[in-house]
Amino acid sequence: MYRVRKMLLNTALLTASAFLMRSVGMAFQVYLSKRIGAAGIGLYSLIMSVSALAATVALSGIRFTATRLVAMELGRDSPEGARAAIRRCLLYALACGAVAASALWFGADIIGARWIGDARTVMPLRVLAFSLPAFSLTAVLSGYFTAVGRVIKPTIAQAVEQAIRIAAAVFALGVYGGGDLSVSCSIIVAGGVAGELASFFLHLFMYLRDSRGAARGAGGEHKAITRRMFVTAVPLAFSAYARVALSTVQNLLIPRGLRKHGASPETALAEYGMIQGMVFPVITFPSSIFYSLAELLVPELTEAQTRGDDARISALVNNTLRFAALFSLCAAAALLRFSGELGRSLYDSADAGRFIRALAPLVPVMYLDCVTDGMLRGLGQQMHSMRYNVLDSVISLALVYYLLPIHAVGGYIFIIYFTLLFNFALSIRRLAKVARLRVKASDMLKSALCALGSSEAAIFILRLCGLSLSARGASVAAHIALSAAVYAALLFALGLLTRADVEKFRGLLGAGGAA
Numbered sequence: 001m002y003r004v005r006k007m008l009l010n011t012a013l014l015t016a017s018a019f020l021m022r023s024v025g026m027a028f029q030v031y032l033s034k035r036i037g038a039a040g041i042g043l044y045s046l047i048m049s050v051s052a053l054a055a056t057v058a059l060s061g062i063r064f065t066a067t068r069l070v071a072m073e074l075g076r077d078s079p080e081g082a083r084a085a086i087r088r089c090l091l092y093a094l095a096c097g098a099v100a101a102s103a104l105w106f107g108a109d110i111i112g113a114r115w116i117g118d119a120r121t122v123m124p125l126r127v128l129a130f131s132l133p134a135f136s137l138t139a140v141l142s143g144y145f146t147a148v149g150r151v152i153k154p155t156i157a158q159a160v161e162q163a164i165r166i167a168a169a170v171f172a173l174g175v176y177g178g179g180d181l182s183v184s185c186s187i188i189v190a191g192g193v194a195g196e197l198a199s200f201f202l203h204l205f206m207y208l209r210d211s212r213g214a215a216r217g218a219g220g221e222h223k224a225i226t227r228r229m230f231v232t233a234v235p236l237a238f239s240a241y242a243r244v245a246l247s248t249v250q251n252l253l254i255p256r257g258l259r260k261h262g263a264s265p266e267t268a269l270a271e272y273g274m275i276q277g278m279v280f281p282v283i284t285f286p287s288s289i290f291y292s293l294a295e296l297l298v299p300e301l302t303e304a305q306t307r308g309d310d311a312r313i314s315a316l317v318n319n320t321l322r323f324a325a326l327f328s329l330c331a332a333a334a335l336l337r338f339s340g341e342l343g344r345s346l347y348d349s350a351d352a353g354r355f356i357r358a359l360a361p362l363v364p365v366m367y368l369d370c371v372t373d374g375m376l377r378g379l380g381q382q383m384h385s386m387r388y389n390v391l392d393s394v395i396s397l398a399l400v401y402y403l404l405p406i407h408a409v410g411g412y413i414f415i416i417y418f419t420l421l422f423n424f425a426l427s428i429r430r431l432a433k434v435a436r437l438r439v440k441a442s443d444m445l446k447s448a449l450c451a452l453g454s455s456e457a458a459i460f461i462l463r464l465c466g467l468s469l470s471a472r473g474a475s476v477a478a479h480i481a482l483s484a485a486v487y488a489a490l491l492f493a494l495g496l497l498t499r500a501d502v503e504k505f506r507g508l509l510g511a512g513g514a515a
Contacts, residue, residue, distance in 0.1 A: 294374025
């Protein structure tokens, strides 16, 4: 019972904090879009694309490795081994973080002026380098807390990081006043550096308190753990390098492809920034629960696999996929129906609403792919997942190179659809090989119809109550909330969801081998 309550509390805590931080992050993104414009968001998104590559080198597969190694040691009832694993992972992370920071600092001129093709990115890239060692070390400590089930600690640290990052950037932008996009982006990145450093020191303080008095493992255990660390992390690292490098090149080519189609440099940046920096945060916002759940499923599935508990693995996988599908259908329907109002209320932009509507049908695939990847990692299938991501990036890069100069933004939307569907098809096929999947297509079709109908029902009910649909934030929020309530009621009324289902899912989150 304690294990059940602990897992449920962790899931609820991660979900609530993720929603809160996503909400604050989206508000910050809205602020930035008004402060530096769509072109500024586009420039910042290009910097973040390079940041993703630098962060991948800094991590080099160590976060997942730390979580899995600790979970394996705990599955063997060896807390000393878990702490030995963290010590090895911290040394590995420090080396990788230092290499990434040095490469970014000394290579900023080449990356900014030649690769990105915009010298305004050089200064922000150099500022970004200062965060990388702290980022890699923090990832190890966060992986430890996830594996041991004490997620409140990294959750607090993440909240502090975000508060410092946003407060520092808003204050500095207010003092500076704006004008030069290079300086503005450097200020935003510097806020992120301050937040990352604060997060690391807070993580370190909490870890030292958590591990105080722990015994040290034997030398032989250390050697075995070190071997397992490299066996897990190095293949993950090289796969991640390939995938993120391809993705970074793809993101750098998108504005160039739009320019080749005839758009001016600023228009190309603005269109890219609108999709990457304004629309994607909106359509991925409801997925907070699944990013949290995918993270928590890694140690749960790893421990079940270590014990050879196939029944629990199968039950966890099937129920997680079912609940993810039900939730994502509701989110997709709401985004589709209220896209115009969302675009105008958040960004005062009809174009943003148009892009939200175009991408909304892809939401169920996006959310299901997230939890599928998490479950594959938990079941030791991370290399398959990484290969799929690399292949996805290769195809996407080729399509960007050839299609964007011809079809512009329409071609980019097609590329997003094609690559996400392709990746998900491979991932779910692999998951079906390692766990028994039981999915009823008829139930999913009925649920989709319920989701679409609930949005229209919400509009009708609120209109009767005197609240018509408009672009005001309160109106949009009320319509989305009522749509979700009507959808849940329809699922229960039609027997597509029962109290027994909910209780079963709650039990699976912490019932050990009870599934």
